[in-house]
Amino acid sequence: MTSETIELHKSLPCTQCPLRSVENFRDFEEDELTFVGRFKKGDLAVKKGATLLVEGAHNPHLYTVLSGWGFRYKLLSDGRRQIVNYVMPGDLVGLQGSLTGEMQHSVEALSSMVLCVFEKAELFSLYERFPALAYDITWMASREECMLDxxxxxxxxxxxxxxxxxxxxxxxxxxxxxxxxxxxxxxxxxxxxxxxxxxxxxxxxxxxxxxxxxxxxxxxxxxxxxxxxxxxxxxxxxxxxxxxxxxxx
Amino acid sequence: MTSETIELHKSLPCTQCPLRSVENFRDFEEDELTFVGRFKKGDLAVKKGATLLVEGAHNPHLYTVLSGWGFRYKLLSDGRRQIVNYVMPGDLVGLQGSLTGEMQHSVEALSSMVLCVFEKAELFSLYERFPALAYDITWMASREECMLDxxxxxxxxxxxxxxxxxxxxxxxxxxxxxxxxxxxxxxxxxxxxxxxxxxxxxxxxxxxxxxxxxxxxxxxxxxxxxxxxxxxxxxxxxxxxxxxxxxxx
DNA sequence: CGCAACGTTGAATACCATCAAATCCTGTGG
DNA sequence: CCACAGGATTTGATGGTATTCAACGTTGCG
Missing domain, CATH: 1.10.10.10 (Winged helix-like DNA-binding domain superfamily/Winged helix DNA-binding domain)
Structure with a gap:
């Protein structure tokens, strides 16, 4: 987490999530929405150019992009950089680190961004209580794989x-x-x-x-x-x- | 499915799964093992050089590699080929197609292989009944992402x-x-x-x-x-x- | 044997990287 | 206002890397 990030204390409730009005995204069931509402810990605003996540770090959070975009990248020791993919609204950020433990890539903002913050530690309870959401997460991981291919x-x-x-x-x-x-x-x-x-x-x-x-x-x-x-x-x-x-x- | 594939009718029960004796793989709980046992539909043997899965196809199955290895690849229309990753014992094959619907890549055997066959259609019931296994599947998808990065x-x-x-x-x-x-x-x-x-x-x-x-x-x-x-x-x-x-x- | 697949090598060429430098723009400070 | 710095883009020159084309040796197999 760098100094360019700003924690917002007044977080938008999930019922008013800006993504819900986007044509391309699905609806939630009532009970899913209330669960996700508790799963959500707040909003995070980052400025353009800020580094959201750093390779090698152990971040306790998991994010969904609410607005803006950024890119995932890896570095070689001599500075050569490979941008691996981009993240846009609706995309999960930090899932890999949540599961594997340590981030294997970094993420930087290409514009100012707002992210929805979740707690990694609570991810498994989502799997226990809402298999449909768990399935969706796997779907998103699979979509990421397609893009990488x-x-x-x-x-x-x-x-x-x-x-x-x-x-x-x-x-x-x-x-x-x-x-x-x-x-x-x-x-x-x-x-x-x-x-x-x-x-x-x-x-x-x-x-x-x-x-x-x-x-x-x-x-x-x-x-x-x-x-x-x-x-x-x-x-x-x-x-x-x-x-x-x-x-x- | 090409002509080089051979369906085996006598499938090995999960209790005798060859992967269970490999140091690097985890153990199952009793109830998980019996569930996976019912989830398993049989074994599939393929010869070296056979094409397991074809880009664009809708295969009703999902596999775990039991022995041998192969590679995942994509083609451009003029024949240029990019090998995207390799599959080895313990790896899931066809997960992407299970979720996205249509395979976005092909898989070919580099050696003779034996695969454990699952039914795509039953995947969601696994998510409902064994969240820990569902979590593991997401873990594997995440690991794949790391390798692709x-x-x-x-x-x-x-x-x-x-x-x-x-x-x-x-x-x-x-x-x-x-x-x-x-x-x-x-x-x-x-x-x-x-x-x-x-x-x-x-x-x-x-x-x-x-x-x-x-x-x-x-x-x-x-x-x-x-x-x-x-x-x-x-x-x-x-x-x-x-x-x-x-x-x- | 004849054929196909794989590996090896050399020569010519195309593509791309590196280096250097100029332009344009923006923001900053005097 | 101007001077200046820094970042991004643009251009040209040059050399290295990788591709293409071609030929040839080896091995395995029907």
Whole structure:
């Protein structure tokens, strides 16, 4: 936990959870909602650039993203960084650490974020009392696995042009489904793109320039406006899954 | 399911499960074992090279590997292949498809394998009746996530030499912990290594030659003998996790 | 034997990383 | 207001890494 984080004492009750109004998310049963309400310990606000979780740490909490976004990453000893995935509203953060004990990756905020705080120690009682919610958690872990598989395919076997195309439509799709943004704009740095795709910043920049010349996107001060998501998806050889209403905690 | 698979009618009862005698795996409670015994539908034997699960398929089953090993992979439309992870004794196969509905990757046997067959449809009843087992399943999903994160770091940011070093010690470590083999030998093809690490076979071959020249390994007909695992781990900048006795189903 | 799969090697080429430097922008302090 | 610093983006030059193509040796197998 860094100094940029701010604990909010007035936490929003689950009945007024902002995620419940997002089209893409599921409903709760009455009793589930009251249980989750007790499971929730408060809200946490973090500023852009803050490090939420650090590799190697033992954090007693587990989070659900309520707003904003960030990224999960790992470092090599000499500083090489690999961004492993992104977290957006509705996503669980810190589940891996809750189960394995020690965080195996770090998480940093790409924008200001608000997180719903749970107590790791109470996770098992959720499994005991609400198997349907437990099943949902496993579902979310499985969804994460799918994304990681696809990211591996991208980093390992797609060309630089395909990589960038894939990443952008992937993020845009997720951003929309999570209710984070409807505009086709991603506030992201070319360094982040590079560290996600396993290529250098310079080469990332040149690859982006090629896509811009083809009018598939425009890069504007610290962000990317995607003008032709279909063409990017086509180029990447990727099609968005159906993914109907999905669970969250 | 391909023609190379053979259904065994005489399935081993869970009380005699070969995995139970492996040091690294946990024990079951009496009632858990009887439940899992009813959950189990039989054994499945597959030959080396057989495709267990196909991307896009809807398989009604879920498996635990009892012996042998294989790999999970994804394909691009033009045939480029990315091996995403390996499956070894004690690992669940097909969990993702059980939850998401459709398999998002394929699985192929690297050796002859025997699998314990479960019914997807009964998975939720396990969540209802044995929260501890449900928790264990989530733990396994989380462990998979950790491995994928590390693999992404490898493919994205490690050099070719580090990549090969990492993969070999990673596989050797897992092979030993799962009780699959005690010998420092991996029966694997250089094509598999290449498709795991996102590099070409030719370059893989030259990289392996460098490691062999340093006497860290020897490549012998269709397999790899690791002669200096510590040096490889050092080179890869990787240290094996502790991972005490772990669950399985 | 003929064939296929795997491993090995060399040469030419394409791709990407590294280095260096310029531009643009924002925020800060004088 | 300007000067300045820092971050992000852009561009060009250069060298290294990895890919591709091709040829060849080995082994195992129908």
């Amino acid at each position: 696809e990211n591996l395919l991208t980093v390992g076997r797609r060309t630089a042009l395909e990589k960038v195309a894939y990443l952008l439509v992937f993020l845009l799709d997720r951003g929309r489904r999570s209710g984070m943004t409807q505009k086709p704009v991603l506030s992201i740095t070319q360094q982040h793109v590079a560290d996600t795709l396993g290529i250098s910043v310079v080469h990332t920049n040149k690859t982006i320039a090629k896509l811009a010349k083809r009018r598939l996107l425009e890069w504007e001060d610290g962000g990317c406006r995607i003008t032709d998501p279909e063409a990017l998806a086509e180029l990447a050889g990727w099609s968005a899954g159906k993914e109907a209403r999905r669970p969250f905690l | 590390e693999n992404l770091l490898t493919v994205g940011r490690r050099t070719a030499l580090e990549k090969v070093a990492y993969l070999l010690v990673f596989l050797l470590d897992r092979g030993r912990r799962s009780g699959m083999t005690q010998k420092p030998v991996l029966s694997i093809t250089q094509q598999h290594v290449a498709d795991t690490l996102g590099i070409s076979v030719v370059h893989t071959n030259k990289t392996i030659a460098k490691l062999a020249k340093r006497r860290l390994l020897e490549w012998e007909d269709g397999g790899c003998r690791i002669t200096d695992p510590e040096a490889l781990a050092e080179l890869a900048g990787w240290s094996a996790g502790k991972e005490a006795r772990r669950p399985f189903l």
